[in-house]
Amino acid sequence: MYNDLMKTFTEQSEQFFSPAIKFNQLVAKNIEQLAQIQLDATENFTKTSVEQLKTAAEVKDVKSFIDFNASQLTAMNKLSQQMIDDGQKLTQLGNEFKEHLDAISKDSVKATAKA
C-alpha cells in the first residue's frame, strides 16, 4: 500500500503542492527573521534591566546614586536607539513579507488561469 500511495503522491503532488511548499518556506523564513528580532530585543532589554537593577541595588550614598543615574541615562539612550532600529527592522520585514505574499498570490492566479 505504501508504494502505491507514495507513487501517486509523488506524481501528482509536485504540481499540486508546489505553491503551498513555496508559501510555507516563505512563512518559515519570515517567522525565523521575526523570531530572531524578538529574541534579540527580549535578551537585550532583559540584560539591560538586570544590569540596571544590580547597579540600583548598590546605591548606598549620594555618589553611588549619581553614578546610578548616569548609568540609567546611558542605558536609556541606548535602549531608545535600539527601539528605533528594531522598529525600522520590523516595519521593513513586514513590508517585505507583504510583497512576497502578493507575488505568491499573483503566481497562483496566473497558474489557475493557465490550467
Place this chain on the structure above:
Amino acid sequence: MYNDLMKTFTEQSEQFFSPAIKFNQLVAKNIEQLAQIQLDATENFTKTSVEQLKTAAEVKDVKSFIDFNASQLTAMNKLSQQMIDDGQKLTQLGNEFKEHLDAISKDSVKATAKA
C-alpha cells in the same frame, strides 16, 4: 535618629533629587509603554501560532489542507500588518523617549549653570 535623618533628607532632597525623580518617572513611563507593546506582540504572535498549529494538526485530506493554507495566508497577512504597526509604534516611542531625555539633559545643564 530617624527624625533627624528624615528632616535633613526632606529639606535638602527636594532640590537635589527632583531632576532624578523626574527622570526616573520618565524611564518608568517609557518602560511601561515598551513592555506593553512587547507583551501585546508576544501574546498576538503566540496565539496566532498556536491557532495555526491546531489547524495544521487537523489536516487529514486535500480539503483540510487547502483550508489550512488559506488560513495561513490570512494569518500571515495579519501578522505582517501587525509587524508594520508595531515597528512604527516602536520607532515613534524610541524617538519620543530620545526627545524627553534631551529635554531633561538641557534642564539639568540650565540648573547647574544657575547654581
Place this chain on the structure above:
Amino acid sequence: MYNDLMKTFTEQSEQFFSPAIKFNQLVAKNIEQLAQIQLDATENFTKTSVEQLKTAAEVKDVKSFIDFNASQLTAMNKLSQQMIDDGQKLTQLGNEFKEHLDAISKDSVKATAKA
C-alpha cells in the same frame, strides 16, 4: 486531476496518516498549554516589574522609601510563590507529555506489528 488525487489521498491516507494526526494534535495541545504558562508568567513578571519600577520612581523621602521596600517585599513574596507554582505546572506538563509520547510510540509499534 484533483479528483483523482483527492480520492486516492482520502482512501489511503486514513490508515497512514491517522497516527501522525493524533501525534500532531497532541503536540498542538501541549504547545498550547506550555505557551499559556509562559505567556502568563511573562505577563505576570512584566506587570509586577513595571508596578515596582513606578513605585520606585516615586521615592522622594524616607517614608516613600520605606513604603517602596514594603511593597518590594510583598511583590517578591508573591513572585517566589508564583515561581514555585509555575515550576510545578511545568514539571507536571512535561511528565504528562512524556507519558503521552510513550503511549503513542507503543501504539505505533503495535500497529506496525499487526501490519
Place this chain on the structure above:
Amino acid sequence: MYNDLMKTFTEQSEQFFSPAIKFNQLVAKNIEQLAQIQLDATENFTKTSVEQLKTAAEVKDVKSFIDFNASQLTAMNKLSQQMIDDGQKLTQLGNEFKEHLDAISKDSVKATAKA
C-alpha cells in the same frame, strides 16, 4: 549644600539603609537568575519551533513527511525533558528566594528589637 547632605546621608544611612541594600541585592540576584531561566527557555523553545517549522515547510512527499514526524518526536521528547528540568529549577529558585526573604525578615525583627 551637597557636602552637608552627603555627610549626613553617609553617617546616618549606613545603619538605616543597610538592610534595604541587602534586600535589594537579594532581589537583584534572584531576578537575574529568574530572567536567565526564562530567557534560556524562550530561546530554546523559539529555536526548536523555528527548526520544526523549517522542516515542516520542506515536506513534499511521503518520505519527507515521515522524516518530519520523526524529527517532531525527537524535538518534543527534548522539549518535555526541558520543561521538567526548568520546572525543577523554578521551584528550587522560588523556595530559595522564600528562605532568603524569611531570613531577612527575621534579621529586621531582631534589629528592631535591639534598637
